[in-house]
Amino acid sequence: MSAINAALRPFFDLLLYPLREAPAIVGVTLFSLLFGIVALWLVKLTSNPAKVDAAKRKVAAGLLEIRLFNDNLRIIFRAVGSILRHQAAYTGHLLVPLALMILVFLPMLAQLEFHWGRQGLAAGDSVVFKVVLEEGWESRLPTDGGEGTPRPDLALEVPDGLSLASPPVWSPAEREMAWQMQADAEGAYEVGVRLGDTTHVKTVGVTDSIRRVSPERLAASFTNQLLYPAEPSLPRDSGIEKIGLTYPTRDVWFFGWHTHWIIVVLILSIVFALILRGPMGVTI
Amino acid sequence: MFGSKIKLDKDLLARIKRLADVAGYSSPEEFITHALEKELEKFEGAESEEEIKKRLRGLGYIS
Amino acid sequence: MKHRSKIPAALLSICLSAGLAVTGAAQAAEGRVIVLGFDGMDYTFAREMMAAGEMPNFERLIEGGGLGQPLGTSVPPLSPVAWSTFTTGMDPSGHGIFDFIHRDPETLFPYLSTSAPEEPGRTITIGKYQFVLGGGGYELLRQGTPFWEVLEERGVETTVIRMPANFPPSGSASRELSGMGTPDVLGSYGTFTFYSSDIFLEERTLAGGEVKPLDLWTGVAEGTLTGPDNPMLVKRSKLTRDFTLYVDDREDVAKLVVGDTERVLRAGEWTEWIDVEFEVMPPVFGLVPLAPNLTAMARFYLRQVRPEVELYVSPLNFDPERGDLPISFPEEFAAELAEISGRFYTQGMPEDTQALKGKILTPGEFLQQAKIAGLEVEAQYLPVLERYTDGLLFYYFGNMDLVSHMMWHSMDGEHPAFEEERWGPYRGVVRELYLTADRIVGQTLDAIDDDATLIVMSDHGFASWRRTFSVNAWLRDNGYLTLKNPDKKNPSILTDVDWSRTRAYGIGLNGLYINERGREGKGIVDPAKKEALVEEIRQKLLAEVDPKTGERAITKVYVTARDFDPGPYLAIGPDMVIGYAKGTRGESDSALGEINPDVYTDNVDDWGADHGMDHETVPGIFFSNRPLRREVTKLKDLAAAILGEFEVDGFPVAAGMN
Known part of the structure; x- marks a missing residue:
């Protein structure tokens, strides 16, 4: 697939x-x-x-x-x-x-x-960008060693044209790290999600024309690829369940x-x- | 349907039956229930004094 | 995330530039008049700032021979009364608005004077559900013919944005948006909710707000938003919507989840408008909806996350893009405005003064909220101005009034509520409001050419409010009002007054009524003896001296039957209107019919300034870029003078003619 x-x-x-x-x-x-x-x-x-x-x-x-x-x-x-x-x-x-x-x-x-x-984000829009880890991530992924509940060694690399409007919120129960991300200018961007030594990328589309936008990049599986073909799957052993953001829906x-x-x-x-x-x- | 019986004056019942029919209620019971509920609402405070005052205080001018 | 559908913004510009067909045989009138209404702009204060050279655009406005003078306000000088007087060119006897609050003469229940909810229509009941057929809207209680209707009849296109006491919109302008008097989703005039995870904080109801708990457990806080009654249920029950806050355990930041919307926000941050969807009826088999959900919108403010999580949620507002409440005419006009400059507070008087009075928001936080509300109105103004070509444009700014109510006394070191630490930092806020008004006037002057008339006006001025007078306590102490049980705490005229021994009572901020036989439900005063009683009370009130200041508390008492015009709505108003001395105002609880322990008290409220006083002490402003064809000295003259600029006569329209 x-x-x-x-x-x-x-x-x-x-x-x-x-x-x-x-x-x-x-x-x-x-x-x-x-x-x-x-x-x-x-x-x-x-x-x-x-x-x-x-x-x-x-x-x-x-x-x-x-x-x-x-x-x-x-x-x-x-x-x-x-x-x-x-x-x-x-x-x-x-x-x-x-x-x-x-x-x-x-x-x-x-x-x-x-x-x-879906439609792309508009310049000026602000959305939640989130990374959800797979269950049992603690045993497979590096933690950042900071205070509080253990959290993954996870950081975003944001290109010019996008910016982070908040520090991340780590929700242990959801295994989710979430940031508020601001779209500053039009463009097709790739945000780097650095997890330990590995970096995965996620596309972010800021455009008012009709382009392919991908709300979620998901872990590898047949049904994920069948239903969410807009972006390649994450590598099999990434430890990430999904990387996502919400695009506005489009009506015809x-x-x-x-x-x-x-x-x-x-x-x-x-x-x-x-x-x-x-x-x-x-x-x- | 009433859970317990209530006595009504014969004439009144006849009037209720007639009106329920004219007003398009399916039965005199439905009409009576509707009328009583409406009346009860007045007393149970569809809008009690406190609720009205609370709403008016939202104006700011009245603390 | 909210989905977007593109309503062409071009539609608005087409609407705004399209001429209206001339109706009737009269020749079409022509002209261009823009009226900017700044609620509560004080003439003296404005003149002082102009003299200091701080309002160059007001100077520019009048430098070519324009006018700049005080504008006599209405009696009483309260916004709904004053704006209705401007709208109709008549005093309260002609438009029927005598105060914020009127009373039902039979039951003495107080109600909002400007609009009333209509009875819902007949219902069809199926099990626990009911389907309401029609009805249930709102009725505009302001009477009389608005001046824009006369212009429209003469072929002049009119746009009237946020005229107070015009909800639901009159429907007689080409475009209207309602303002003051528009309810929130709860049917109130603004009910905020404050959530806290502090287990010692009591769940309670405040004036204009609620305090509710947040359940916090291992970084996840859950709360419930309460909506209006579910209209589909026979048994009254409130609609609710849960929300969740995920709190980070290192940084002061949390993720808010309401329905489909997620938002990460830092402590101290306000959100944009977020949809709050209430499910009215679960869909059949989880799929087929039988009734549409009720969608409101709110702004959230994460006050802090540590040590306790505290969240303020604005009143739930109707979404201007959905048209669930008739706030504009034509109905889609509100959605077009939202499309151009974003969604906005649709409730009237959106500045959350009650959250500051209730000590939920600090003065600084209130100013942040007021700024958000003020900027929404400003952001809408420029696109509307750009699309304006001819006819009449009226645009209202309410921010100055509500912020002045809360901040004016920061300039008054002798005010009973003044503390240097709390209010000192805000001494310059009112000045900034006037600078904003000056900037808006400047933008308008830049946008129009020489043939257009620009009028800048306000409905009343402002004064520090130091002393409070309870008219019901005064009537009790002077033997006009008798309590059934003098020892009862917080007595109210609704339940605790011996009407067989009561001759007068107060309702509203300035109103005093005689308990007249044949009018009041339990009236005792013979109508033939009313005039004498009114005169007796009037004389006593005018002789009142505030024991603390040694000065008169009341400088005018108007007898409506004598001092007001003999309009058709005179009978619904009070018998007397009290004009308090500058610095004194009617007591709030007394305005709702309660009888306070004391007649005089210090005003220690954060609502530290007001204008509900002797109307001569709080005039509004009237500025224009040219002399008008007709003279204007008071608010009542203004609409006829605006019509004069279009060479249209026949205003005000005699009552009963509309």
Whole structure:
């Protein structure tokens, strides 16, 4: 998964580069069109149009039967049974293309979420930047030897353009070190998290255009990479569970309605698929 | 429903029934409950003297 | 973190520059007038600073033939009364605001004079939940026709920002934002909360605030914010929201977590506005919401983390971006302002004087909070001014009044509450307020050209408040008010007065009422004998001498039926309005109908200055960059003179005509 994401990240960055200054709805519409076409193409490639059509006609026949013989209970029951059976068959015929769609679209959607689902910090914004350690860190990581409860030997290296507005708060119960961080100027930054002798980096995006921003850099695991592909995993033995900050969420304008982009993609790709199924000769 | 029975004057009950019907209450009980709750609120202090004064003191001019 | 949605800021500029269609047959009036209202700006003090060369922009304002004179204020000289007089061009008999506090003549319950909550509509009850259908808003109690309505009728576009006693907004200007009189989320006029981990600190209610515990355990402190009653529950119960503070064990710093928001703050630091979300009804199956949550916002101040954790939370304010309370007209105007210059205190009178009076904040901390509130209003002014093209712009600054109330007496070494150590360092604060006003006037002069009229005015002046007079104690001592049980502690007119032997009572800061038969619930005074009684009390009050100072305590007593205009709302006001001598003011508890032990006391409160006195002793200011077409000597004249600049007549509008 890490390798796939490593390839997908620059690919999507490049793909979305021309759209970075346009309203998010423009990219969302273009991708919906692409998703509609790909979905139709997958259906065409992997389903049997004759069988799909037959199942659809059987369902329609059942509905007609109910309308014509609506005073005959026996016929109605039989028709309902037939409808359910053929509806299941219809769904079955489209199961393979559906499974393929999930496989193809999920990594794409996960990538896009970090372009359209969040926005970068604005210059002047102030956010909490935090490092959460894995359980049992005490036995694996160096402590700083200071007074009070033991705390990791952990410090931030903050580039120009960002600054720390507070000393860290160490919460032993949360295994978390948190700072208030101020975004001073626009830019794509890398904050160094120095833990003992090792330094890990975390990206911080201060921008008002549409760029990939990554709220969390997580410990290595398949699901983490599947759902948070915006940044590479932390090395396996880092002792860190996550490094994160909160970006503002972004809503997409859709005919006067402000909503999450994925809802718009869902609606628009269905609309595009319905429009294009005729010209593309696909039966759904 | 009332947990215990309460005696009401016959005429009053008839009036309640009529009004409950006209005002769109599902039953005379619902109407009576509503009316009593509203009346109780007045006494239990939807706004007691202290609460009102506390709010007015928030103005600053009155300490 | 709060999410952002982009309301185009351009929308505001389009609104502000778009002309309004001319209504009626009258010819459209033209003109440009900007009115800056500085609440509580004192004429004498301003003139002294000008003479010392400290207010160059005020000098610049009048140097080309403009005006600079005292402005006669209203009777009584209290902000809601004065601003309503300015708004309508009428005295209280025409606008119905006689004091901060009025009373219900039947029950004598006190209430805020300017707005009232409306009854909620019918409810549908399902189990323990109720759904309220309509109602439940607020009603503006100020009567009469505001001057901007007359301008709008003549095609003049008007913008009225934070006019006091204009909540909910009148809806007759092109744009309005409400100010003084706007409640917080609790429906109060500002209720802060102070949290402390000190186990010996008693949980208690103060005037305008609450003190609550913080549970501190191994560096984690937990507290609960209390919201209003849950509107969805049949049984009254408060909405609550927990928060957590993670306290560092080395540095004076902690992380605050409220809902989804996290904020690391140092001891002594104030946060920006943080959302406080109250769940009104749990979503069905944890997913489907049936009722929207109530989202308020608050500023947090981490006072200290050691030895005890102490946190001040501002009153819970309505979020101007959400529109849950009608604070602006059109409704989205408040959100547009917030989009341009950030979210702001939506409650009226946001400077937290009560936290200072309650000794929760120090004078220095109060000034920090007041500065935050003042800067929000200032930050909004410049964008509004930039977008202003023509018509009328009224913009109100309330910071000077509330800070003067708390700081003016730092200049008065003989004030009973003055201690050099506590107040000495703040001797220059009032002066700084006037410097700020001067800077704002300068920015305005720079932004406008020669054809625009700029008026700078205030509703009243200021005076040190040293001595306190309890009108109810005086009425008792003079045989006009009789207690059922003279030994009862803290008696109140609501419960402890023998009305069969009581002829008069006081409510409000300056109001005195006769217990009139047929008007008061338990009235005994024959209306035919009222006039004589009023005159008798008036003479006695005017003869009052403060035993400590040997000077008169009261220099004017106005008889409303005789001295006020015969407007339609005369009947709701008091029978007499007391004009205290400069330096004396009505007692606070007496204003709410309590009967104090003593008539005279020293004012030892941190609220050390006031203006609720003889109106001639506390005039406001009237400055303008040119002579106006109509003469102005008092507040009541001002609106008609503003209309005169647009060559519009017909103001004030005779009562009953609106």
